Amino acid sequence: MTLQEKIITIICVVLGTMTTRFLPFAVFPPNRETPEFLQYLSVVLPSAIIGFLVAYCFKNVSFISGSHGIPEIISMLFITLLHLWKKNTLLSIAGGTIMYMVLVQTVF
Protein backbone atom coordinates (compact mmCIF):
# COMPACT_ATOMS: atom_id res chain seq x y z
CA MET A 1 0.00 0.00 0.00
CA THR A 2 1.11 3.53 -0.71
CA LEU A 3 0.96 6.18 2.02
CA GLN A 4 -2.17 7.60 0.41
CA GLU A 5 -3.89 4.20 0.40
CA LYS A 6 -2.97 3.67 4.05
CA ILE A 7 -4.48 7.02 4.98
CA ILE A 8 -7.68 6.25 3.04
CA THR A 9 -7.95 2.83 4.79
CA ILE A 10 -7.56 4.44 8.21
CA ILE A 11 -10.17 7.09 7.34
CA CYS A 12 -12.59 4.32 6.31
CA VAL A 13 -12.11 2.61 9.69
CA VAL A 14 -12.65 5.95 11.48
CA LEU A 15 -15.84 6.58 9.44
CA GLY A 16 -17.09 3.03 10.10
CA THR A 17 -16.53 3.39 13.84
CA MET A 18 -18.18 6.80 13.96
CA THR A 19 -21.17 5.50 11.98
CA THR A 20 -21.80 2.84 14.63
CA ARG A 21 -21.44 5.39 17.45
CA PHE A 22 -23.44 8.31 15.99
CA LEU A 23 -26.20 6.48 14.11
CA PRO A 24 -28.68 6.00 16.99
CA PHE A 25 -28.33 9.66 17.96
CA ALA A 26 -28.78 10.80 14.34
CA VAL A 27 -31.89 8.64 13.84
CA PHE A 28 -33.48 9.63 17.16
CA PRO A 29 -32.67 13.30 17.85
CA PRO A 30 -33.75 14.68 21.27
CA ASN A 31 -36.64 16.69 19.81
CA ARG A 32 -38.19 13.58 18.27
CA GLU A 33 -40.31 11.20 20.33
CA THR A 34 -38.35 7.96 20.86
CA PRO A 35 -40.46 4.91 19.82
CA GLU A 36 -41.92 2.97 22.75
CA PHE A 37 -39.92 -0.19 22.07
CA LEU A 38 -36.65 1.79 22.06
CA GLN A 39 -37.57 3.44 25.37
CA TYR A 40 -38.13 -0.04 26.71
CA LEU A 41 -34.79 -1.21 25.28
CA SER A 42 -32.93 1.72 26.84
CA VAL A 43 -34.10 0.45 30.24
CA VAL A 44 -33.35 -3.26 29.83
CA LEU A 45 -30.37 -3.11 27.43
CA PRO A 46 -27.64 -1.72 29.73
CA SER A 47 -27.74 -4.76 32.06
CA ALA A 48 -27.90 -7.10 29.07
CA ILE A 49 -24.92 -5.38 27.42
CA ILE A 50 -22.77 -5.71 30.54
CA GLY A 51 -23.65 -9.43 30.43
CA PHE A 52 -22.76 -9.43 26.72
CA LEU A 53 -19.39 -7.82 27.49
CA VAL A 54 -18.58 -10.40 30.18
CA ALA A 55 -19.26 -13.21 27.69
CA TYR A 56 -17.45 -11.23 24.95
CA CYS A 57 -14.24 -11.29 26.99
CA PHE A 58 -14.28 -15.09 26.75
CA LYS A 59 -14.34 -15.12 22.95
CA ASN A 60 -10.70 -16.20 22.68
CA VAL A 61 -10.73 -18.60 25.64
CA SER A 62 -10.71 -22.27 24.62
CA PHE A 63 -12.36 -24.66 27.04
CA ILE A 64 -11.27 -27.77 25.12
CA SER A 65 -7.55 -27.05 24.70
CA GLY A 66 -4.67 -25.25 26.43
CA SER A 67 -5.50 -24.39 30.03
CA HIS A 68 -9.25 -25.13 29.41
CA GLY A 69 -10.28 -21.73 30.76
CA ILE A 70 -9.39 -22.88 34.28
CA PRO A 71 -7.38 -19.74 35.26
CA GLU A 72 -10.28 -17.58 34.02
CA ILE A 73 -12.86 -19.57 36.00
CA ILE A 74 -10.78 -19.63 39.20
CA SER A 75 -10.20 -15.87 38.96
CA MET A 76 -13.90 -15.14 38.39
CA LEU A 77 -14.88 -17.31 41.39
CA PHE A 78 -12.26 -15.49 43.45
CA ILE A 79 -13.65 -12.08 42.37
CA THR A 80 -17.20 -13.20 43.20
CA LEU A 81 -16.24 -14.22 46.75
CA LEU A 82 -14.02 -11.17 47.30
CA HIS A 83 -16.73 -8.84 46.00
CA LEU A 84 -19.53 -10.38 48.09
CA TRP A 85 -17.27 -10.12 51.13
CA LYS A 86 -15.78 -6.62 50.77
CA LYS A 87 -18.06 -5.00 48.14
CA ASN A 88 -15.12 -2.85 47.02
CA THR A 89 -15.07 -2.49 43.24
CA LEU A 90 -11.41 -1.51 42.84
CA LEU A 91 -10.20 -4.16 45.31
CA SER A 92 -12.14 -6.88 43.50
CA ILE A 93 -10.79 -5.85 40.09
CA ALA A 94 -7.19 -5.64 41.36
CA GLY A 95 -7.53 -8.94 43.27
CA GLY A 96 -8.95 -10.78 40.26
CA THR A 97 -6.27 -9.46 37.91
CA ILE A 98 -3.40 -10.36 40.25
CA MET A 99 -4.88 -13.81 40.82
CA TYR A 100 -5.11 -14.35 37.05
CA MET A 101 -1.57 -13.08 36.38
CA VAL A 102 -0.12 -15.37 39.06
CA LEU A 103 -2.05 -18.34 37.65
CA VAL A 104 -1.06 -17.87 34.00
CA GLN A 105 2.55 -16.99 34.80
CA THR A 106 3.32 -19.67 37.38
CA VAL A 107 0.77 -22.51 37.33
CA PHE A 108 -0.58 -22.82 33.77
Next chain:
Amino acid sequence: MKSKKCALAAAFPYTLPICAGFLFLGASYGLLMTSKGFSPFYPILMSMFIFAGSMEFITVNLLLSSFNPVYAFLLTLVVNARHLFYGISMLDKFKGTGYKKLYLIFGMCDESFCINSAVKIPEGIDKGDFMFFVTLLNQIYWVGGASLGAVFGSFITFNTEGIDFVLTCLFYVIFLNQWLENKNHSPAVIGVVSTAICLLIFGADLFIIPSMVLIIIIFYIMKKRGEIKL
Protein backbone atom coordinates in the same frame (compact mmCIF):
# COMPACT_ATOMS: atom_id res chain seq x y z
CA MET B 1 -14.45 25.91 37.56
CA LYS B 2 -14.69 24.31 40.99
CA SER B 3 -17.58 22.10 39.88
CA LYS B 4 -15.44 20.85 36.97
CA LYS B 5 -12.68 19.87 39.43
CA CYS B 6 -15.23 18.02 41.60
CA ALA B 7 -16.50 16.14 38.55
CA LEU B 8 -12.94 15.17 37.61
CA ALA B 9 -12.23 14.03 41.18
CA ALA B 10 -15.46 11.99 41.20
CA ALA B 11 -14.74 10.38 37.82
CA PHE B 12 -11.07 9.52 38.37
CA PRO B 13 -11.40 6.56 40.80
CA TYR B 14 -13.83 4.78 38.44
CA THR B 15 -11.26 4.98 35.64
CA LEU B 16 -8.33 3.50 37.60
CA PRO B 17 -8.81 -0.12 36.46
CA ILE B 18 -9.14 1.14 32.91
CA CYS B 19 -5.92 3.08 33.37
CA ALA B 20 -4.11 -0.17 34.18
CA GLY B 21 -5.75 -2.10 31.35
CA PHE B 22 -5.42 0.58 28.68
CA LEU B 23 -1.82 1.49 29.42
CA PHE B 24 -0.75 -2.12 28.89
CA LEU B 25 -3.13 -3.00 26.04
CA GLY B 26 -2.38 0.34 24.36
CA ALA B 27 1.35 -0.25 24.80
CA SER B 28 1.10 -3.73 23.29
CA TYR B 29 -0.79 -2.22 20.34
CA GLY B 30 1.84 0.51 19.87
CA LEU B 31 4.60 -2.07 20.11
CA LEU B 32 2.83 -4.38 17.64
CA MET B 33 2.58 -1.61 15.04
CA THR B 34 6.20 -0.50 15.29
CA SER B 35 7.35 -4.13 15.23
CA LYS B 36 5.51 -4.48 11.88
CA GLY B 37 7.55 -1.58 10.56
CA PHE B 38 5.09 1.31 10.99
CA SER B 39 6.28 4.69 12.23
CA PRO B 40 5.09 5.57 15.80
CA PHE B 41 2.81 8.20 14.25
CA TYR B 42 0.46 5.43 13.07
CA PRO B 43 -0.47 3.97 16.48
CA ILE B 44 -0.56 7.44 18.05
CA LEU B 45 -2.92 8.93 15.45
CA MET B 46 -4.99 5.75 15.06
CA SER B 47 -5.53 5.40 18.81
CA MET B 48 -6.63 9.04 18.87
CA PHE B 49 -9.05 8.97 15.93
CA ILE B 50 -10.31 5.38 15.70
CA PHE B 51 -10.38 4.90 19.50
CA ALA B 52 -11.90 1.41 19.37
CA GLY B 53 -9.32 -1.02 20.69
CA SER B 54 -10.18 -4.28 18.95
CA MET B 55 -10.67 -2.50 15.62
CA GLU B 56 -7.23 -0.89 15.86
CA PHE B 57 -5.60 -4.31 16.17
CA ILE B 58 -7.59 -5.49 13.13
CA THR B 59 -6.58 -2.37 11.17
CA VAL B 60 -2.92 -3.38 11.49
CA ASN B 61 -3.74 -6.42 9.33
CA LEU B 62 -5.84 -4.33 6.92
CA LEU B 63 -2.87 -2.02 6.37
CA LEU B 64 -0.61 -4.99 5.65
CA SER B 65 -2.94 -6.57 3.05
CA SER B 66 -4.04 -5.23 -0.34
CA PHE B 67 -5.92 -1.93 -0.62
CA ASN B 68 -9.69 -2.37 -0.19
CA PRO B 69 -11.37 0.64 1.46
CA VAL B 70 -14.95 -0.66 1.04
CA TYR B 71 -14.05 -3.90 2.82
CA ALA B 72 -12.31 -1.88 5.58
CA PHE B 73 -15.47 0.21 6.09
CA LEU B 74 -17.86 -2.77 6.10
CA LEU B 75 -15.64 -4.87 8.38
CA THR B 76 -15.56 -1.94 10.83
CA LEU B 77 -19.36 -1.75 10.83
CA VAL B 78 -19.57 -5.45 11.70
CA VAL B 79 -16.89 -5.45 14.41
CA ASN B 80 -18.22 -2.26 16.01
CA ALA B 81 -21.94 -2.99 15.61
CA ARG B 82 -22.23 -3.30 19.40
CA HIS B 83 -21.86 0.51 19.60
CA LEU B 84 -25.40 0.77 18.18
CA PHE B 85 -26.58 -0.84 21.43
CA TYR B 86 -24.60 1.63 23.48
CA GLY B 87 -26.12 4.54 21.56
CA ILE B 88 -29.68 3.29 22.03
CA SER B 89 -29.04 2.87 25.77
CA MET B 90 -27.57 6.36 26.13
CA LEU B 91 -30.13 8.34 24.06
CA ASP B 92 -31.73 9.71 27.23
CA LYS B 93 -28.67 9.91 29.45
CA PHE B 94 -26.74 12.08 26.97
CA LYS B 95 -29.67 14.51 26.64
CA GLY B 96 -28.93 18.02 27.90
CA THR B 97 -25.16 17.62 27.93
CA GLY B 98 -24.71 20.40 25.32
CA TYR B 99 -21.60 20.53 23.19
CA LYS B 100 -19.99 17.74 25.29
CA LYS B 101 -22.44 15.29 23.74
CA LEU B 102 -20.42 15.12 20.50
CA TYR B 103 -17.32 14.04 22.39
CA LEU B 104 -19.30 11.62 24.61
CA ILE B 105 -20.53 9.86 21.46
CA PHE B 106 -17.16 10.00 19.68
CA GLY B 107 -15.34 8.50 22.68
CA MET B 108 -17.93 5.88 23.70
CA CYS B 109 -15.68 2.80 23.87
CA ASP B 110 -16.81 -0.37 25.74
CA GLU B 111 -15.24 0.77 29.00
CA SER B 112 -16.56 4.37 28.95
CA PHE B 113 -20.03 3.11 28.09
CA CYS B 114 -19.83 0.57 30.88
CA ILE B 115 -19.00 3.16 33.55
CA ASN B 116 -21.27 5.91 32.26
CA SER B 117 -24.28 3.62 32.02
CA ALA B 118 -23.76 1.76 35.31
CA VAL B 119 -22.44 4.34 37.78
CA LYS B 120 -24.83 6.41 39.90
CA ILE B 121 -23.39 9.89 39.53
CA PRO B 122 -22.77 11.46 42.99
CA GLU B 123 -25.10 14.26 44.17
CA GLY B 124 -24.11 17.76 43.17
CA ILE B 125 -21.96 16.62 40.25
CA ASP B 126 -23.04 17.58 36.74
CA LYS B 127 -23.70 14.34 34.82
CA GLY B 128 -22.33 15.82 31.58
CA ASP B 129 -19.04 16.81 33.25
CA PHE B 130 -18.74 13.43 35.00
CA MET B 131 -19.28 11.41 31.82
CA PHE B 132 -17.03 13.78 29.87
CA PHE B 133 -14.12 13.21 32.27
CA VAL B 134 -14.65 9.42 32.34
CA THR B 135 -14.48 9.41 28.54
CA LEU B 136 -11.55 11.82 28.33
CA LEU B 137 -9.44 10.05 30.99
CA ASN B 138 -10.01 6.70 29.28
CA GLN B 139 -8.92 8.11 25.95
CA ILE B 140 -5.83 9.69 27.53
CA TYR B 141 -4.87 6.29 28.99
CA TRP B 142 -5.36 4.56 25.65
CA VAL B 143 -3.50 7.12 23.51
CA GLY B 144 -0.84 7.38 26.24
CA GLY B 145 -0.39 3.61 26.32
CA ALA B 146 -0.19 3.36 22.52
CA SER B 147 2.35 6.21 22.37
CA LEU B 148 4.51 4.75 25.14
CA GLY B 149 4.38 1.30 23.54
CA ALA B 150 5.27 2.71 20.11
CA VAL B 151 8.24 4.69 21.40
CA PHE B 152 9.50 2.65 24.38
CA GLY B 153 7.79 -0.74 23.93
CA SER B 154 10.99 -2.67 23.42
CA PHE B 155 12.22 -1.61 26.89
CA ILE B 156 9.42 -3.40 28.81
CA THR B 157 11.21 -6.27 30.51
CA PHE B 158 8.99 -7.48 33.38
CA ASN B 159 6.39 -10.17 32.72
CA THR B 160 3.02 -8.54 31.95
CA GLU B 161 1.28 -11.71 30.75
CA GLY B 162 -2.35 -11.70 31.85
CA ILE B 163 -2.61 -7.98 32.68
CA ASP B 164 -5.26 -7.50 29.98
CA PHE B 165 -7.56 -9.63 32.17
CA VAL B 166 -8.12 -6.41 34.17
CA LEU B 167 -10.78 -5.37 31.61
CA THR B 168 -12.63 -8.69 31.98
CA CYS B 169 -12.53 -8.12 35.76
CA LEU B 170 -13.90 -4.59 35.29
CA PHE B 171 -16.89 -5.80 33.25
CA TYR B 172 -17.50 -8.69 35.62
CA VAL B 173 -17.43 -6.57 38.81
CA ILE B 174 -19.81 -4.04 37.24
CA PHE B 175 -21.98 -7.02 36.30
CA LEU B 176 -21.92 -8.18 39.95
CA ASN B 177 -22.75 -4.67 41.19
CA GLN B 178 -25.76 -4.48 38.89
CA TRP B 179 -26.82 -7.95 39.95
CA LEU B 180 -26.78 -6.92 43.61
CA GLU B 181 -28.61 -3.62 42.89
CA ASN B 182 -31.33 -4.84 40.52
CA LYS B 183 -34.23 -7.00 41.63
CA ASN B 184 -34.95 -8.14 38.07
CA HIS B 185 -32.11 -10.29 36.81
CA SER B 186 -33.60 -11.34 33.48
CA PRO B 187 -31.89 -8.64 31.32
CA ALA B 188 -28.45 -9.62 32.69
CA VAL B 189 -29.13 -13.35 32.20
CA ILE B 190 -30.47 -12.75 28.68
CA GLY B 191 -27.27 -10.82 27.82
CA VAL B 192 -24.87 -13.50 29.07
CA VAL B 193 -26.75 -16.55 27.82
CA SER B 194 -27.59 -15.18 24.34
CA THR B 195 -23.97 -14.14 23.78
CA ALA B 196 -22.61 -17.46 25.06
CA ILE B 197 -24.94 -19.43 22.78
CA CYS B 198 -24.03 -17.32 19.72
CA LEU B 199 -20.33 -17.58 20.57
CA LEU B 200 -20.64 -21.38 20.59
CA ILE B 201 -22.63 -21.53 17.36
CA PHE B 202 -20.99 -18.80 15.26
CA GLY B 203 -17.45 -18.68 16.70
CA ALA B 204 -15.28 -15.76 17.82
CA ASP B 205 -15.29 -13.91 14.49
CA LEU B 206 -19.03 -13.83 13.74
CA PHE B 207 -20.94 -13.93 17.03
CA ILE B 208 -21.39 -10.21 17.71
CA ILE B 209 -24.27 -9.38 15.36
CA PRO B 210 -26.17 -12.68 15.93
CA SER B 211 -25.92 -12.06 19.72
CA MET B 212 -27.34 -8.54 19.30
CA VAL B 213 -30.18 -9.77 17.10
CA LEU B 214 -31.01 -12.58 19.53
CA ILE B 215 -31.04 -10.20 22.52
CA ILE B 216 -33.37 -7.77 20.69
CA ILE B 217 -35.73 -10.60 19.63
CA ILE B 218 -35.95 -11.96 23.19
CA PHE B 219 -36.70 -8.50 24.59
CA TYR B 220 -39.28 -7.93 21.86
CA ILE B 221 -41.08 -11.17 22.73
CA MET B 222 -40.89 -10.45 26.46
CA LYS B 223 -42.30 -6.96 25.99
CA LYS B 224 -45.17 -8.31 23.85
CA ARG B 225 -45.98 -10.77 26.61
CA GLY B 226 -45.55 -8.11 29.28
CA GLU B 227 -43.04 -10.27 31.13
CA ILE B 228 -40.68 -7.47 32.11
CA LYS B 229 -42.32 -4.49 33.79
CA LEU B 230 -40.49 -1.19 33.67
